[in-house]
Amino acid sequence: MSVILKAENISKQYRLGLVGTGTISHDLNRWWNRIRGKDDPYLKVGESNDRSTKGESQYVWALQDINFEVQRGEVLGIIGKNGAGKSTLLKILSKVTGPTTGEIKTRGRIASLLEVGTGFHGEMTGRENIYLNGAILGMTKKEIASKIDEIIEFSGCERYIDTPVKRYSSGMTVRLAFAVAAFLEPEILVIDEVLAVGDAEFQKKAIGKMQDISKGEGRTVLFVSHNMAAVKSLCTRGLVLEHGKVVFEGASDKAVSFYLNNESKKANEDLLKRTDRRGTGEVHFSNVELLSKENTPVTEILSGDYAKFRLHVVFNQEVNCGELIFGLVVFDKNEIKIADFYSDEMGVSFDEIDSYVDLEIPKLMLRGGDYTVTIVVQTAKVVVKQIDLLHNVLNFKVFPGDYWNTKTINRATNVAIIDAKFQ
Structure with a gap:
C-alpha cells in the first residue's frame, strides 16, 4: 500500500480572548522578526491545551x-x-x-x-x-x-x-x-x-x-x-x-x-483534587465507593449480588438539601451508557445530608464485564443547574453469575433492568 x-510536525496555536484585543504589538513584533529573517517570537510561548486548568499564557497549543x-x-x-x-x-x-x-x-x-x-x-x-x-x-x-x-x-x-x-x-x-x-x-x-x-x-x-x-x-x-x-x-x-x-x-x-x-488511572485520583469537574461548586464529590452487603468496599462483584454505591460529598456553602438531585451513570468498557439512576425519578428527596448518600441495588443485573461510573449532583427548579459533575470516578468489574437462579451462568453481553433506590 x-x-x-x-x-x-503539525502544530496549531491559538490566541485566547477576544480577537483583535491588544494584538497590534504582537503583529508588529512578528513583522519586525519576519523582515529580519528571524522566527516568529510567539511560537516559542504558549501552554498545552488543557481546558480544565487556568493557564498563565495568552497563547495555547491546540496541537x-x-x-x-x-x-x-x-x-x-x-x-x-x-x-x-x-x-x-x-x-x-x-x-x-x-x-x-x-x-x-x-x-x-x-x-x-x-x-x-x-x-x-x-x-x-x-x-x-x-x-x-x-x-x-x-x-x-x-x-x-x-x-x-x-x-x-x-x-x-x-x-x-x-x-x-x-x-x-x-x-x-x-x-x-x-x-x-x-x-x-x-x-x-x-x-x-x-x-x-x-x-x-x-x-x-x-x-x-x-x-x-x-x-x-x-x-x-x-x-x-x-x-x-x-x-x-x-x-x-x-x-x-x-x-x-x-x-x-x-x-x-x-x-x-x-x-x-x-x-481509569485518572478516575482513581482523590476526587477533590480533580480539575476536570463541571458545575457551580456549592457541593463537591470527595469519594465514591462500591460496597458489598457487609458494607465492605469492593472493586469486583458477581452479577445478581447486592451492591451499594456510596457517594461522599463536602459542602462548600449552605444549600437546601431538599432541592438536590443525585445521579449515577454506568458505562461499559466502550464508553456506551448501560444504566443511569436519578434520585428525583425515584421519588427520593433529602431532608438533610451528613457526608454521603447511598444508591442501593438489591440485585445488580450487570452482565460480566468492566464498567466505569459518572456522578452528578444538580438542582432542577426551573432549569437544570449542574453543581458537580465528574466522569470516570470509579472502575469495577462484574463477573457472570446465576442471576435467574436457574443454575445457568448469564452471558457477558447486554443488560437487563436494575432495581435500585437512592437513600
Missing part, C-alpha cells in the same frame, strides 16, 4: 508536533477526550484551517464531514446541494448525475430532496451530507463525531458504508468518535490525542485499551 496522507502517515485503504480512528485536539486536526487535514507550523501532504480529493451541514447552503434544496458539493470536490455534472439516485436513496430523504435544506432536521441534514461525502468517491473521507446525530439505523448504515469504502473500494477514512465499539470494529489503526499531543499510535484495539486505561 502507498502513503496517501502524511502529517509532518503540538503531530506526525503520522495513512496508507491507501486504511481506516484511522482518532480518539481522545473533548478538547484533546481531534477536531482541530481534522480541520487542518481538510484544509478548513491552516497549521501554525508543519505540512500536510495528500494524494487525491478529500471529502469532509466535520459538523452537521458542512458545505451546505440552507436556501438551496437537497438536490442542489448534492450538485454543489460534487462541484466543490471537483466532479463534473455528469459524474454527479450518475450517482444522485444512490445518494438520495441512501440518505432516506427522498420526500424532501427538493425542499430547502434549512427546513431539514439535524438528523436529515447529516444523513444527506454523509451520503454525498460517501458516494461522490473522494480518495480520503474525513468524518468527525457527526454520525452521533443520526439514529441507530442510520449509524449502522453509515458504518457499513465506511467499511465498504475502505475494504471494497480501497479508499481511506479518517474517523473521530467517542463510540469505542465503533472505533474497534471499523478502524484498522488508532491515534490517541491528549492535550494536543499524540500519546499513542497503534492497532485500533490497543489504542482503545490505552485510552480507557489512561482514563
Whole structure:
C-alpha cells in the first residue's frame, strides 16, 4: 500500500480572548522578526491545551508536533477526550484551517464531514446541494448525475430532496451530507463525531458504508468518535490525542485499551483534587465507593449480588438539601451508557445530608464485564443547574453469575433492568 496522507510536525496555536484585543504589538513584533529573517517570537510561548486548568499564557497549543502517515485503504480512528485536539486536526487535514507550523501532504480529493451541514447552503434544496458539493470536490455534472439516485436513496430523504435544506432536521441534514461525502468517491473521507446525530439505523448504515469504502473500494477514512465499539470494529489503526499531543499510535484495539486505561488511572485520583469537574461548586464529590452487603468496599462483584454505591460529598456553602438531585451513570468498557439512576425519578428527596448518600441495588443485573461510573449532583427548579459533575470516578468489574437462579451462568453481553433506590 502507498502513503496517501502524511502529517509532518503539525502544530496549531491559538490566541485566547477576544480577537483583535491588544494584538497590534504582537503583529508588529512578528513583522519586525519576519523582515529580519528571524522566527516568529510567539511560537516559542504558549501552554498545552488543557481546558480544565487556568493557564498563565495568552497563547495555547491546540496541537503540538503531530506526525503520522495513512496508507491507501486504511481506516484511522482518532480518539481522545473533548478538547484533546481531534477536531482541530481534522480541520487542518481538510484544509478548513491552516497549521501554525508543519505540512500536510495528500494524494487525491478529500471529502469532509466535520459538523452537521458542512458545505451546505440552507436556501438551496437537497438536490442542489448534492450538485454543489460534487462541484466543490471537483466532479463534473455528469459524474454527479450518475450517482444522485444512490445518494438520495441512501440518505432516506427522498420526500424532501427538493425542499430547502434549512427546513431539514439535524438528523436529515447529516444523513444527506454523509451520503454525498460517501458516494461522490473522494480518495480520503474525513468524518468527525457527526454520525452521533443520526439514529441507530442510520449509524449502522453509515458504518457499513465506511467499511465498504475502505475494504471494497480501497479508499481511506479518517474517523473521530467517542463510540469505542465503533472505533474497534471499523478502524484498522488508532491515534490517541491528549492535550494536543499524540500519546499513542497503534492497532485500533490497543489504542482503545490505552485510552480507557489512561482514563481509569485518572478516575482513581482523590476526587477533590480533580480539575476536570463541571458545575457551580456549592457541593463537591470527595469519594465514591462500591460496597458489598457487609458494607465492605469492593472493586469486583458477581452479577445478581447486592451492591451499594456510596457517594461522599463536602459542602462548600449552605444549600437546601431538599432541592438536590443525585445521579449515577454506568458505562461499559466502550464508553456506551448501560444504566443511569436519578434520585428525583425515584421519588427520593433529602431532608438533610451528613457526608454521603447511598444508591442501593438489591440485585445488580450487570452482565460480566468492566464498567466505569459518572456522578452528578444538580438542582432542577426551573432549569437544570449542574453543581458537580465528574466522569470516570470509579472502575469495577462484574463477573457472570446465576442471576435467574436457574443454575445457568448469564452471558457477558447486554443488560437487563436494575432495581435500585437512592437513600
